[in-house]
Amino acid sequence: MPQFHLGPKLSILNLSYIDLNGNIPSFSDNTKLIALDLSNNNLSGAIPDFSKNHKLKILDLSDNYLSGGIPDFSKNHNLRKLQLSYNNLVGNIPSFSNNIDLTLLGVSDNKLSGTIPDFSKNRKLRNLHLSSNNLTGNIPNFINNIGLTKLYLSNNSLSGIIPDFSKNYMLKRLDLSYNNLTGNIPSFSSNTKLVVLHLSNNNLSGAVPDFSKNQKLTELDISYNRLSGDLPSFSNNRRLLLLSLHNNSNFTYNCPNNKQLIGPKRNKKLENCQLGQITFSEGCEFSSMLLRNCEIEVISNAKSIYYASIVQVSVVLPVLLFI
Template sequence: MKTSFFTIAIAILTLFLSLSLSQRCNLKDEKTLLKIKKSLGNPYQLASWNGDSDCCRWYYVQCDLYNDRITALTIFSGNISGRIPDALGSLSFLETLIFRKLSNLTGQIPFTITKLTRLKNLTVSWTNLSGPIPSFLSQLKNLTLLDLSFNNFSGAIPPELATLPKLQTLHLDRNKLTGSIPESFGTFTGKGPAVYLSHNLLNGTVPKSLGRVNFTWLDLSRNSLQGDLTVFFGTNKTIKAADFSRNMFEFNFSKIIQFPASLSALDLNHNRIYGSLPETLTGLNLQKWNVSYNRLCGQIPAGGNLQKYDNTAYFHNRCLCGSPLPACY
């Protein structure tokens, strides 16, 4: 009798565990995913999203191991049409949200995304989203990565983005953004984020306030920006790479007496920079370097990595000379 009872208990426990393992996805999250699928027109790419299986095992979905809530939604490279569904706001445990290489995804970022207060990574890139970048993204205070590159966003950069306290990387490159860089970008707290603003339609003078921030990586290339870039350099800075190429920057390069030891990449080509190249450049371990198409003069300092580059890194200046260009006379 005891053996029979023990056997039944084991059977019940096994059945319970089996049911638990077969349906571990939170039912509210499953319902939300099915709404998202419907809003996107029930695409073939989301065929695994059906009520016959555990939604934690659906493609593009990741669940937390402990509470079975959906923490990541990553949809990429598929024939998905429509707008980002409002229903996304109900995935309240989401930490990573990625829509990437979806050329038929249109419209704007919905306001309901502000409900995702746990969100750390928001990536919407290589889509056809358009309109302004919404200022309400500044409500996502846990964001460490905001990537809105390779879209059709237009209008000004929201100054409110500078209030994101944990931001480490900001990608707004390859859009149609206009206006100037916000003055507020000089108020990023802590270690400054890596900022990518290249291939836009930005103009105006780069605010001097940005010199107060220790950016690690700064890419302002291929815009119509002006101003004095000397504020980004000095021994107290920690910048590693900077690309200011193909703008309208005009300043005396000789004014930079010291460069941060961390600097390993500097691209200044196609601007209006004048003066001479400082001798202190020879102390840098430059892995990328280009000052072509400017108005520089004088002898190229000998030493460091400056002679590692061929004449294309220096040509089309007013009167630069010395290796790798022709000798000075």
Template sequence: MLRLRFCGCLIALSYSSCFVLLAVAQVTNPSEVDALRAVKSSLIDYRKHLRNWNKGDPCNSSWTGVLCFGSVGTDGYLHIRELQLLSMYLSGTLAPELGKLSQLVILDFMWNDLSGSIPNEIGNITSLKLLLLNGNKLLGSLPDELGYLANLNRLQVDQNHISGPIPKSFVNLRSLRHLHMNNNSLSGQIPSELSEIPTLLHMLLDNNNLSGYLPPEFSNIPGLRIIQLDNNNFMGIEIPATYGNLSRLTKLSLRNCSLQGAIPDFSRIPNLSYLDLSQNYLTGPIPSPTLSDNMATIDLLENHLNGSIPQSFSDLPHLQKLSLGNNLLNGSIPAIWLNVSFSTKARLALDLRNNSISNILGELNPPANVTLRLEGNPICKNASIENTGPFCQSEARDEIPEVSINST
């Protein structure tokens, strides 16, 4: 009995020892280690942030920016979950071997100085949820293969030098919520296929060279909250009336897009708080139905709008900025400031310069936290209206403040 028990103890000890040895022997998948070495060789790391990438095992030695899953995979190896290399002053290029990080969830090279093109092979990482390449100097076109990333939640390639069209393959990004491609040199038509991405929340395409038409099908995206297309060239195109049906929209910015036609009715959008249609060729009157109570910014500066200023602008309790300057508006100014709910630091900036406004409804006596600019209107020459002097000078009392929504 003693011998058997002794043997049993030996056997148990042997199993325990084996378990310890196995635990110590857990290593990163060799193909992923080779991929990381290729990634490092294609980068210029003059601040030596990746100096420990030549020592030990990536997962067991805590390589800078490398995060791994906590347990081994079915192949008996550890796998890399995240590659977080933002703001490390890296230059060089992105290695095609990135596509061998087959279980990667986050790929983050934000705010470096990378050049070259985006490797097609990144489209092989089907597990990828966040692809963050913004704030670099990447060139070339967007690979069609990125459309294979069915689990992708966020695609950020903004603030690069990417050119060419938006791939129609992006219709396959069925989990995408944030599409940030602003501040590049993208050209061509915005694919209407993007409207088939049911999860899309933010679509930022401003500061590119896009043209063609604005897809009316975007109104079919149920949760879309931000559309930002400033500084593109949609010459002769009208804003689709269907955009007034985007029930979740909070920000619509189409500044300097060469748009023409009338302003759609946006009064059915309950959470809209930012509307910028400035520097276009829009015509006709400003729609009179009351906009959302959340409205903070309305910028219609530099168009060809006519008619009077809607009385409904006096029913916006959170309004902070109303820019209607350089249009063809006439009639009277409503006392827009009367129903604004001013907090301690809240201000209201009204820019009505260079129109044909001749009168005011009520007294021209806004509170001190209201900035009003009227120069270039007949009201400034109407001797029967008192107190116009401070508002008709060539320089306003204060600068017109910028009001924006943080869509980071």
């Protein structure tokens, strides 16, 4: 990659998607640099030092072949967006406590290790992408990050319980799947803007909480855990496109307040529906399960087993299997 000697005049430089290769040169002489985008190239080597670029607000080096560690950005007090995802970076994620204007940090799909640092001083943080690394330890509390809208921590080795997100009123997307999380699923009733919640492939246990207040929810995946107990109704979640409950311990459904679990009229948008095995209480209808895109194994003493012949729904009785 060529050197740039534009001195104080260089403020914005976008060289993304132009098949650049080689190392990233130093920009230490470009003291008025505000935004630098070198994403989606074939750049390699280490990330250079940007400590003299005090005006730097946006740095995007994602989708390259960069190696080494994440450098210290503590002197870049104006930094707002830092995208380093899809590289080969190693080592720990450094502290960004001095970058109080930071709104986006993306370091997903690298080879980073260690624990998630404290972001309590990054009160303007909105998007945090740490997925597909080798991160360990507990998920910290994000109670001070009241503007947090997207949190992606999937495909790591994180452990412990899911922290309380009840004060993160702006949260829209939360992906904690493919980790080693334990404990119960907390209530998300105060997260009324929540659109996507992925918690699959962990070791979560206990009952499934009520999501009736999450009326903007389009994707809920809690499959491949150890959840059990009575299921809530999802009939109020009319925007649901994906609902995955399968591969847990046996669920039961007791028709609370005579509500359907899901229904053709209320859940019209449901495209991907994998419910797994559910035991229905006697007298509790499961005709609401008869949605074209649903996969479910119903265990029931109900008499209305003829519904099973309408769609691909299997009904397990003590002796017979009807498909």
